[in-house]
Amino acid sequence: MHIANIKTEILNFLDSLKNRLFSLSCDFYHNPETGLKEYKTSAACVAILEEFGFTADKAVAGLETAFKAAFGNGRPAIAFLVEMDALPQIGHGCGHNISGVASLGAAIAVSQAIPKIGGNVVVLGTPAEEIGVGKIAMIKAGLFNGLDCAMMTHPSSKRMVTRIFLGLIRLNLHFKGRASHASAYPEEGINALDAVIQTFNSISALRQQLRSDVRIHGIITDGGVAPNILPEKASASFYVRAKDLDELYAVKEKVLNCARGAALATGCQLTVEEGSDINAPLKINKALADTYRRQLEFLGLREDDFPMDKNAGSSDIGNVSQVLPTIHPHILLKRGINIHTKEFADATIAADGENAIMEGARCLALTAAELISDKALLENVKRDFSDGGGV
Structure with a gap:
């Protein structure tokens, strides 16, 4: 027919x-x-x-x-x-x-x-x-x-x-510092939230050097428990997107470098949890x-x-x-x-x-x-x- x-x-x-x-x-x-x-x-x-x-x-x-x-x-x-x-x-x-x-x-x-x-x-x-x-x-x-x-x-x-x-990679970034009284003994603590904030700031600076199709967006998922305690732990979740795989993986590495730099600057330990599939x-x-x-x-x-x-x-x-x-x-x-x-x-x-x-x-x-x-x-x-x- x-x-x-x-x-x-x-x-x-x-x-x-x-x-x-x-x-x-x-x-x-x-x-x-x-x-x-x-x-x-x-x-x-x-x-x-x-x-x-x-x-x-x-x-x-x-x-x-x-x-x-x-x-x-x-x-x-x-x-x-x-x-x-x-x-x-x-x-x-x-x-x-x-x-x-x-x-x-x-x-x-x-x-x-x-x-x-x-x-x-x-x-x-x-x-x-x-x-x-x-x-x-x-x-x-x-x-x-x-x-x-x-x-x-x-x-x-x-x-x-x-x-x-766009391709999408999910990243969960966990920073570990050391808790301390924020007023009495701040010098004895390592503020994990500072590492998270520094990561966000570094990514914001990174954006001006990225292709127009690239997207990076994130949220703070753990920012501490009380204002008078320097956060021992803090975490953020990010999505990284790009229209081709090569660029996607390249930008992911740049985001991780932002987190690594923040960990180094603040004295925190960084653990990266990456989604099992992109x-x-x-x-x-x-x-x-x-x-x-x-x-x-x-x-x-x-x-x-x-x-x-x-x-x-x-x-x-x-x-x-x-x-x-x-x-x-x-x-x-x-x-x-x-x-x-x-x-x-x-x-x-x-x-x-x-x-x-x-x-x-x-x-x-x-x-x-x-x-x-x-x-x-x-x-x-x-x-x-x-x-x-x-x-």
Whole structure:
């Protein structure tokens, strides 16, 4: 069957599923679950996939709420990623109820075409994106092995096909000094809080010598127990971000040098606790992005003119993009609002939310259908990945 006819069937099927998908997203909104606790959300995702003939494995990669579901067999194997976690207090202020359901809808729609076009549709339920651990654990467990592409969308105040994500390293710095009475015997103490403050000051001076994409931000997590006691212990937590791994590691070392210098200057002992895994930068795949962009144009939608490197954050989707071709477009939820807010969460259950789900599901499904049907296109995507991607 011609790809144009396949696309028409996919879009018609998604239209028939529209109310069901929006209802599921609203259920997720009203029952938000934070990272690694997405029990009801994960179960509901698996249930609808099994209803449409997917075979599912639950609690994969040692994560109780992670799952892998598949329809079809062989290659190409296209993965749709489902993020499920909400934010503490805010709920679905990051819109994972939108993006997750869009991936479910796309996967189910493409599965209806598998008997005609072949291939394999895989759905990976990836917990705890906000913590940045789910996809990394699933990569280590081999759940991305044997896949040709991975894709998902994310709701936003703008429509963007390509958007960078910065690499992220987490650092916890612990300083140990010597306690003493701050008034009676200050000369006998070593103030650990001074070391923390000096670290912050050194990092502030460092910023003027860093690239524009680099971000360093931190908080004091332990500053002592009372004003009249020189703090024996003090700690700070920092995030270091950059858009490529070489720069990320280089800046991390500069931050550690700031802490080492502060420890030396104050006479404190420094202990560094580094997060076990980094969030890697997103590796852009031009061929895959262009394929998605064609679907936007096919549907009569226009991408916003917005710098791809502006207001960038970090996500474990970057780690996925380092191991196979990946796309993470931003779909339009509502203009003029910011993610990680209650206003953003509330928009997901309005008409804007329904429109965003359908935009994401349609574009992802049509992109996957082209990749499965066009062997040359898929090879071009893989070649772009091997060559380093880029736009």
